[in-house]
Amino acid sequence: MAAAQASSYSLWVMPRGPLADKLHAEIKGLAGRTPGAHAFLPHVTLLGGIHTTQADVLQRAQQLAARLKPYRITFDKVSYGAIFHQCVYVLCATDGDIMQAGAATREAYGQDPSSRYMPHLSLLYADISQEERQRMAAAEQQRLLSGEQPLLAGEELGVDVTSLTVWETEESDRSLASWRQLAEYELTG
Template sequence: MENQTEEIYSVWALPPEDVRARVKRVMSALRSEFGGPEFEPHITVVGAIRLSPDNAIRMLRSASAALSSYTARVASVSRGGFFYQCVYLLIEPTPEVVETSAHCCNGFGYRSSTAYMPHLSLLYQDLTDEEKEKARSRVEELDKEICDLRFKISELALYKTDTEDKSLKSWEKVEVRHLESKCEV
C-alpha cells in the first residue's frame, strides 16, 4: 500500500432529507443576514481527526456496521463561543446519541478535550455576543416549531473537513453509510 497523505476528517450524523431541507431554509436566511459559509446540516459524531483516506473509510465502515439508526431531538436553539459553534440547535444528549458518538470516537481513536455536546450548527461565523443573540432569536422567528423537532438519524457520513479553511470550499463528502433500523419488539 502506498503512503497516503493524511487529511482532516470528521464523522457526521445526517438528518433525513425533509429535515435537511427545513434546516437549510433557516441556515440560508441566517447567512443572508449575518454572512458565513454554506455547509450541510449535520450533527458531528467524531470531531476533526487526521488520517489517511483509506484508514478513514475503513474506520467509518467498521464503526457504522455495529450501529443502528436512532432518534435525535432538538433541546433548544443556542449560541456558542467560537466560529464553528456560532448558532446551533442543541441536541438532547440521550443515551443513543451519546453512545453513537462514543462508539465512533473509539473506532477512530479520537479523544476530545471537552465533553461531547451534540448539536446541529445553523451558522458558522465570528459574531459579537449581541449579534449571536440576535441570530439565535431570529431562528425561533424563522421556524417557530424548530425546538419540537425530532428526527431519525439513519446515515453517518465521512467528510473531509480542513478546519483551517473557514470558507469550507475544501470540505467534501467522502462516503455515506446507512444505519440499519432496530427491530422493534
C-alpha cells in the same frame, strides 16, 4: 513512494427530505445576512477534526456503521458558542442513544469515549460578537422551536438517524469550498 498524507475529516449524521430542506434554507438565510458566512448542509457531527488518511477514516467509519443501530436525535433548544464552527446552533437532547453513538465514534477513532460530546446542529458558522450570537440564537429559538407557529414541530423536532457520512473538512477553510462528502454508510448494528 510517498506515504499517504493525513487530512482532516468529520463524521456527520444528516437529516433528509423536507426537514433537511427547511434547515438548509434556514442556514442559507442566516449565512446570507451575516458578513463572511457561508452556507453548509445541515448535520450533527459525531466527531470532527479526525487527522488520518482517507483510507483509514473510511475503513473505521464503515466498521462503526456496522456496529451502530439506527436511533433518533431530538432537538432541544437554540444556543450559541464562542468559536467559528459553534456560532449559533440547535442543541440536541443528550439521551442514551446519541451519547452512545458519540462514545462509540470516539472509541473507533482512538479517542477517550468518555470525553465531552455536545451534539448539535449548527445554523451558522461566523466570526461575530457574543452579543450578536446571543441575539441570533434568541431569534432562531423563537422562529424554529418556541414561537406561535414554530418552523420545526411534530416529527420535525428530530431526526431519524439511519446512516453516517464521512466528510473531508479542512478546518482552516472558512469558505467551506473544499469540504466534500466522501462516503455514506447505513447503520446496521
